[in-house]
Amino acid sequence: MNTVSRLPADLTTALAAHFGDRFTINPGVCAHHGKDESSLPAAPPEGVVFALTTEEVSAIVTLCHAHRVPVIAYGAGTSLEGHLHAVKGGVCIDLSGMNRVLSVRPEDLDASVEPGVTRKALNAALHGSGLFFPIDPGADASIGGMAATRASGTNAVRYGTMRESVLAMTVVLADGRIIQTGTRAKKSAAGYDLTRLFVGAEGTLGIITELTVRLHPLPEAIAAATCAFPSIAAAVTTVIQAIQLGIPVARIELLDALSITAINRYSKTTLREAPTLFFELHGSPAGVAEQTQAIQELVSEHGGMDFAWADRPEERSRLWQARHDAYYACLGLCPGARSLTTDVCVPISRLAECIAASLDDLARTGLVAPLLGHVGDGNFHMLLLVNPEDAAALGQAREFAQRLAERAIAMDGTCTGEHGIGLGKRKYMVMEHGAAALTAMRAIKQALDPHNLMNPGKILPD
């Protein structure tokens, strides 16, 4: 891996002078920074800088800009769509050392953090404050990365996604300039919504170096439950009705029988191996009791079995840990396999139809793909388990994923509810947005990054 030669010597000299041993071209370090948790082949950067401040990020970007060298921000490495792959070479800026919680303001229900703070670290820092940060994509992702990919996860059905959670940011632009977006005011009508433009831009318009995020009061009461169903259709119908009735569930997750099998093996649980919903309800004691009753009525109407509450915090943690481990548990179903993970999201009225058509399609392929997801938002994943060396299976999985994305888009949905476009889903951008909207996106990219240096090769098709 001859990564040394491709960076201009002046640049490496300047970076080494400025950052000492926090700048490296070590192939092992570069290799580690050129991959994520997806099944995509690695594409290492040519150098890595471990930045500690906004000014340092600005200095790196300014230097790289002068040399027309790409820059890619790195947080926790938990991306699933190749966001970190240095497909055009360049310098990776590792932000994991920017991991300070800068301030927590309980009175305003907000906190300011550096981008390398992970969601678990933020919640640990909030311990005792009576507040929590609800966005939970499963992995212990960095908050900067979560903003960059517009992440969401299990709690989004009630608390929204990163789109709703970020109030303000500091962003380093392509030429090294530092800007502030937004304020700590809860709402504003003052000009273009730069915050929402950088949230979900996957580092292609700028690098987020500080974020102010909304917090929520810890609910007085929490109830969690699992319930097995005779069919996926019965489980999905339960979800759809819960949403349509306006029951303010905090989490409502579907796992198919195969996912449950995987979880039982991995997490040593003994759940019935049938389509299962995981619920969590937040509120006052009376509110949770009311939601509980409404959910129980729906569940029994649709043939739910083994309805089991987990009232104690330890039980709840075990349950959600099992849910969070589902990705790794599913990988364990086919040793040596990696997952090509789909991420469609459709209007809730189309969810049952989309899942049924996709399962029919899957059955015709012979592929193995556990299904799970944040069905309260109409978002579900199929983990297409394939051996990366089995080209035929990989091709079949890609074709399946393409049909699924096309199906969701045809149902007024999106090819990605929460993982982002990255490398692999660029081919759906025209289909989902139309050529004219894509031209508008390209114009914005060109305006803010005329030399295409910010995480090039992502989001926009070549």
Added chain:
Amino acid sequence: MNTVSRLPADLTTALAAHFGDRFTINPGVCAHHGKDESSLPAAPPEGVVFALTTEEVSAIVTLCHAHRVPVIAYGAGTSLEGHLHAVKGGVCIDLSGMNRVLSVRPEDLDASVEPGVTRKALNAALHGSGLFFPIDPGADASIGGMAATRASGTNAVRYGTMRESVLAMTVVLADGRIIQTGTRAKKSAAGYDLTRLFVGAEGTLGIITELTVRLHPLPEAIAAATCAFPSIAAAVTTVIQAIQLGIPVARIELLDALSITAINRYSKTTLREAPTLFFELHGSPAGVAEQTQAIQELVSEHGGMDFAWADRPEERSRLWQARHDAYYACLGLCPGARSLTTDVCVPISRLAECIAASLDDLARTGLVAPLLGHVGDGNFHMLLLVNPEDAAALGQAREFAQRLAERAIAMDGTCTGEHGIGLGKRKYMVMEHGAAALTAMRAIKQALDPHNLMNPGKILPD
């Protein structure tokens, strides 16, 4: 008013040929379209086209683009910041005839509408569906205009603003191209968030010709109340604590004693002329009972008086009608006066301080300015009542408004919570966003509207 001569003859000929008597250069019609509800002097467009379809808007914009003539979209004319003023001349596109509710999908809690549908018309169309559209800026604004100005209002504390309410849009760009933004999926991580970019862009990046908005289930139970307080500070402290406790109030509005006086005169009510909070609580019967108790405890802790529930729908309507009429009621305090209306929004922890400092400041000026606002969001208005011909008073009011905006920005807030920048608040853009962020906004404007034809002279300082 010689508006005829300034539009190129080829353009007027083409518009007349295409639109017949739906295109006019009649001075009266032009004058009507060159003003809003602000105190700014009118600036009529040189022609008005009454458009009925997206394709017609595209045709008008294409023609104007070819002739480098500005275009300004017009909805209900209820703007407060000069958004409709044709300060660079050009053609006004009146969208009020695009007033069809295109579809309501109760199962997905969304509706698609043309931009001229007003919020009241949408709620009328939803009658019997069990759903409602909560965003309520007071005036019966058009939904297109509300999106363009990122409007919010009384319900935003619980249901969010137009930022959170728009799922997808059709937008006509500066050269006439038609794009779709977003999908009906509840969330998406697919590329740049064009929807959020056009929401709040005040027609300076494109013209919104269709919107899909979120709806909410009508609450099972609603309770409304008013409560007078011994001081503004006591009322504001009550609000701050309600928010910090996470009580999910649907509306929590402050009116100072002078506003109540104005309302009593205008709406023939007999409210105690003291600082007053208007509350509305939404939820299940048990949930509302719980919220009610929590609010009552807070209110009595802070010396609340005359706590009065309005349980019957007619009483509630009367109450909120009085609140909505407050703007007109306050104008009635000084016959002949217009209002220079401020719109700052600050973090809730700074709200009491910001209001106190502003009232102190006001007392030193001798200006008359009732204060009211959506204090649950940290947003309040002062209606500076001045005779537009009294240049000294007008100057004093402008200086006061500037100090108030500066105070809010210094408190991590914004100069405009919901009215938008328009003409009058452009001078605060650098102070609020910084020069570098403003440069990024200009780059986006330049990328999408290189000839500066879309509502020119708004948002961005010259």
